């Protein structure tokens with residue numbers, strides 16, 4: 001996933017997975033000329049974002065990496081709750097979906113600013129399988145193929161998922177043993193997301209049939225490799241210039257309605 005001289009960006013969310021990823025990756029990369037940077041986003045969610053930024057800073061300090069803190073208000077002009085309240089209904093997108101579209105862009109902006117080569121996403125096995133099933137449920141094969149950066153050569157900087165073969169219980173165990181900090185409050189928007197339902201479904205399946213997550217993972221991986229449509233950012237957004245599949249990218253579509 002990495003080259004020895006990579007400049008690596010880890011988005012730190014305050015959750016256990018990004019803390020575990022930052023911990024191990026920063027230690028591994030010490031042996032190389034590569035550089036690891038952290039970034040945390042303040043979405044402006046009351047009772048969550050401030051606490052999350054504090055946790056991310058603690059994680060960065062333990063891992064001895066520099067961390068950049070950027071707010072959605074700085075990047076997009078408004079906080080997530082404001083954007084979601086004005087746009088959710090019009091675009092039929094949950095706050096969670098809006099947040100993830102904006103977060104993706106926010107990561108790209110910071111990656112560009114820091115001349116990043118690889119973005120290390122802290123998705124564990126469960127997350128990757130969930131995202132893939134969601135892509136199936138939404139009929140979005142692009143998101144499915146995008147999960148596996150080794151078959152997505154065209155996207156730069158490349159997103160890699162070093163924890164993608166580690167089940168969630170194991171990252172949780174590592175987090176506990178290492179006694180890393182963690183955000184204890186839950187995002188007020190998360191309960192409304194479809195992802196949560198998929199998560200529950202996968203939990204039941206994998207409990208009753210252990211090993212199912214790996215089976216699903218490898219089926220999806222092989223399927224994604226066979227899909228002939230390669231994600232291609234041939235066009236750029238007419239408004240912001242970022243790569244986009246449509247004339248107006250999703251971020252601009254959201255922000256023009258705020």
Ligand SMILES: [Zn+2]
Nearest residue numbers: 237240249252
């Ligand atoms: Zn745009």
